[in-house]
Amino acid sequence: MASVSGWALSPQAEAAKPEPDLAAGRAAYGQYCARCHGPQAAGDGYDAKRLYPRPRNLTEGVFKFRSTATGTAPTDEDLFRTLTNGLPGSGMPDWRHLDEAVRWQLVYYVKSLSSVEQDAPAQPVDLGRDPGPRHADLAAGKRAYEKMGCAACHGAQGRGNGTSAPSLTDTWGRATRPADLTQGWNYRGGSDTKAIVTRVLAGIDGTPMPSYAEAASPNDAWQLAYYVRSLQQDPNWSMIAHAPLAREGLPASLDDPRWQRVPRVDVRLRNAMNEQGEWALPQTVSAVSFRVVHDGAAARFLISWQDPSDDRGDSPDGLALALPSAKVVGDSVTLQLWPMRFSPPLDLCVWSAKSLKTNEGVVRRYDTLLQGASQAVPLDTQAAYEDGQWRVMMTRPLAPANLPNAAQITPGRFTPLAFAVWDGGNAGQRATSSWVDVVMDAEPAKAHASQ
Amino acid sequence: MRREPQYTWMFLAGVLVAIGCGSRPQDAAATSQEQGGAKPVRLAQATEGSGVAPAPAGSGTIRGTVKFSGAQPAATHIKMDADPQCQLQHKEPVSKQDVVVNPNGTLQHVFVYVKSGLEGQTFAPPADAVVLNQHGCMYQPHVMGIQVGQPLEIVNGDATLHNVNCKPANSKPFNIAQPVQGMKSKKQFTAQEIMVKCACNVHPWMAAYVGVLPHPYFSVSGEDGGFSLNRLPAGDYTVEAWHERFGTQTKTAHVGDGETASVDFDFSG
Ligand SMILES: [Cu+2]
Numbered sequence: 001m002a003s004v005s006g007w008a009l010s011p012q013a014e015a016a017k018p019e020p021d022l023a024a025g026r027a028a029y030g031q032y033c034a035r036c037h038g039p040q041a042a043g044d045g046y047d048a049k050r051l052y053p054r055p056r057n058l059t060e061g062v063f064k065f066r067s068t069a070t071g072t073a074p075t076d077e078d079l080f081r082t083l084t085n086g087l088p089g090s091g092m093p094d095w096r097h098l099d100e101a102v103r104w105q106l107v108y109y110v111k112s113l114s115s116v117e118q119d120a121p122a123q124p125v126d127l128g129r130d131p132g133p134r135h136a137d138l139a140a141g142k143r144a145y146e147k148m149g150c151a152a153c154h155g156a157q158g159r160g161n162g163t164s165a166p167s168l169t170d171t172w173g174r175a176t177r178p179a180d181l182t183q184g185w186n187y188r189g190g191s192d193t194k195a196i197v198t199r200v201l202a203g204i205d206g207t208p209m210p211s212y213a214e215a216a217s218p219n220d221a222w223q224l225a226y227y228v229r230s231l232q233q234d235p236n237w238s239m240i241a242h243a244p245l246a247r248e249g250l251p252a253s254l255d256d257p258r259w260q261r262v263p264r265v266d267v268r269l270r271n272a273m274n275e276q277g278e279w280a281l282p283q284t285v286s287a288v289s290f291r292v293v294h295d296g297a298a299a300r301f302l303i304s305w306q307d308p309s310d311d312r313g314d315s316p317d318g319l320a321l322a323l324p325s326a327k328v329v330g331d332s333v334t335l336q337l338w339p340m341r342f343s344p345p346l347d348l349c350v351w352s353a354k355s356l357k358t359n360e361g362v363v364r365r366y367d368t369l370l371q372g373a374s375q376a377v378p379l380d381t382q383a384a385y386e387d388g389q390w391r392v393m394m395t396r397p398l399a400p401a402n403l404p405n406a407a408q409i410t411p412g413r414f415t416p417l418a419f420a421v422w423d424g425g426n427a428g429q430r431a432t433s434s435w436v437d438v439v440m441d442a443e444p445a446k447a448h449a450s451q
Numbered sequence: 452m453r454r455e456p457q458y459t460w461m462f463l464a465g466v467l468v469a470i471g472c473g474s475r476p477q478d479a480a481a482t483s484q485e486q487g488g489a490k491p492v493r494l495a496q497a498t499e500g501s502g503v504a505p506a507p508a509g510s511g512t513i514r515g516t517v518k519f520s521g522a523q524p525a526a527t528h529i530k531m532d533a534d535p536q537c538q539l540q541h542k543e544p545v546s547k548q549d550v551v552v553n554p555n556g557t558l559q560h561v562f563v564y565v566k567s568g569l570e571g572q573t574f575a576p577p578a579d580a581v582v583l584n585q586h587g588c589m590y591q592p593h594v595m596g597i598q599v600g601q602p603l604e605i606v607n608g609d610a611t612l613h614n615v616n617c618k619p620a621n622s623k624p625f626n627i628a629q630p631v632q633g634m635k636s637k638k639q640f641t642a643q644e645i646m647v648k649c650a651c652n653v654h655p656w657m658a659a660y661v662g663v664l665p666h667p668y669f670s671v672s673g674e675d676g677g678f679s680l681n682r683l684p685a686g687d688y689t690v691e692a693w694h695e696r697f698g699t700q701t702k703t704a705h706v707g708d709g710e711t712a713s714v715d716f717d718f719s720g
Binding site for chain 1: 533534611612614615616618623624625626627628629630631634636652653654655
């Protein structure tokens with residue numbers, strides 16, 4: 001079984017596995033890893049507080065991404081894979097650019113930092129056999145998803161919004177969240193079916209995600225993995241969004257089928273740092289999707305994002321669509337850092353889940369608008385929350401008449417646009433995007449499916 | 452000959468304490484029905500007649516109660532509405548288990564064990580498993596003891612998913628899923644530890660504490676606040692009482708063959 005369950009590395013990689021040389025490993029560690037993982041590997045490097053989850057204390061011997069029984073050491077190949085691919089969605093970068101020999105020395109060095117190898121040697125889990133995509137039975141996979149209780153944490157549609165999600169903490173006492181299974185690009189340990197089977201059977205130690213090795217047969221786990229894979233949605237990352245001209249009128253509602261003809265653009269978000277310059281909360285909103293159309297006079301946006309909880313109380317969910325104000329010339333500040341002292345005002349369209357309304361204003365701070373500033377202009381808005389997802393439709397004049405210094409959107413020209421999203425259920429954490437360019441096209445929508 | 456009846460009586464007392472602890476009587480009854488008579492807890496010394504060689508039998512006993520002299524904490528109820536399967540199993544609101552003060556002013560869920568005095572002696576672990584049940588989305592028992600190397604049988608008595616996330620510092624940690632009612636898993640702890648915490652992440656109120664010892668001399672205070680360490684070899688002992696919120700207290704005691712020493716603890720919160 002051992003050979004089956006190790007990660008399938010190329011035969012060359014196996015052959016290249018060199019003899020351990022701890023001095024070489026230690027030197028490479030000091031050069032590449034210490035700034036995050038710390039000089040003594042205690043997870044307390046210089047950059048540690050600016051990362052969430054925190055870099056691992058490698059002396060504890062707790063490893064998340066294993067192909068081995070819960071509580072046992074990872075295989076060398078597990079660690080090699082983590083180093084090679086990094087852990088997407090966390091601060092752990094990939095080290096593909098390092099020679100394989102160096103990566104192997106780092107693997108040996110990481111292993112030497114804790115006693116887990118001696119205390120609980122790697123015990124590969126039986127991954128069974130891949131039935132192959134043609135024998136994948138998504139209905140059986142869905143049944144397994146329900147029977148195994150994945151939804152308790154990951155939610156019925158896998159959006160990370162299960163009933164237990166907000167209460168989860170990791171072994172180190174920090175708040176953590178179940179992965180949003182629809183965001184394959186955000187899986188730490190790989191989004192392919194084999195990676196999913198491995199996660200399910202081995203569990204993710206140090207986190208609430210348990211091992212199902214005793215609960216699910218390898219065959220059920222494969223069907224489950226094909227189902228989970230089918231939940232993943234391909235993102236359309238883009239720096240440019242086109243807003244087609246809607247000759248037959250703007251889509252009238254959130255569910256208007258005319259939206260389907262408008263291309264969707266996805267934008268990544270990152271949590272803003274707190275006042276101490278730290279990342280102190282898990283990332284619950286990782287991306288925003290939007291579509292935009294215009295009719296020559298106004299632009300209508302359909303914006304959606306996954307937020308695990310519907311919060312409309314005093315710490316409400318919220319969204320800001322940011323445009324540079326008319327006074328700003330050239331590149332505007334990055335939204336990650338805004339607002340700072342002396343930073344320019346922005347034109348913000350701020351929607352709050354408390355009022356379900358949007359107000360636009362040219363402001364130097366978010367809170368002036370969140371608290372309903374007096375000089376704000378209301379925008380026509382519809383919003384709905386369903387199973388872990390907000391959808392907000394807002395309409396903004398291309399050239400607002402009654403708002404001094406508002407951004408003027410000129411068809412045919414690039415208009416920068418960025419998003420900030422607040423999750424009330426995550427202590428009001430704000431997550432922001434970088435700027436994307438939007439062009440109001442002179443052409444009607446091309447009839448192509450965009451999902 | 453004179454010792455015989457007293458001995459039996461003590462044994463029974465031990466079992467009563469065992470049944471009383473960790474669960475209310477009606478829960479215990481429900482459990483035995485569903486789980487084919489699995490008792491909520493079986494102290495290691497309660498193995499007589501089960502075909503397992505008992506630990507080298509002494510005949511001393513340390514007995515006592517754990518009083519509580521602090522302010523009676525307000526009972527806090529657990530909100531189970533997130534999982535209807537949990538809610539369904541309770542007609543009455545369920546109180547938190549961290550501080551349970553009995554009507555007679557004693558404290559429940561205190562783990563009492565011989566901390567020192569047994570050095571140099573070895574006690575083979577019983578082959579019988581200690582059962583940790585999950586019933587009504589509560590652990591039964593809430594606090595328990597087990598010997599190093601003794602099987603721990605973890606049972607899901609509920610028709611909902613529990614994950615059992617046990618984080619010993621001295622043994623191999625594990626986090627396993629039990630999605631199906633009736634599922635059982637066998638685990639063990641390989642080294643002494645006061646206490647191992649096990650928790651369920653699906654139901655954040657679920658926590659159990661397991662004392663892992665190289666000997667069978669431990670007990671958990673029950674609904675009368677009593678505990679009893681039975682069949683001790685004659686000797687001088689340090690006995691420690693551990694409570695999840697109020698920490699630990701130690702007392703010393705001397706027992707001779709056939710004698711009963713009494714030791715009381717008093718937590719004030
Ligand atoms: Cu549970």
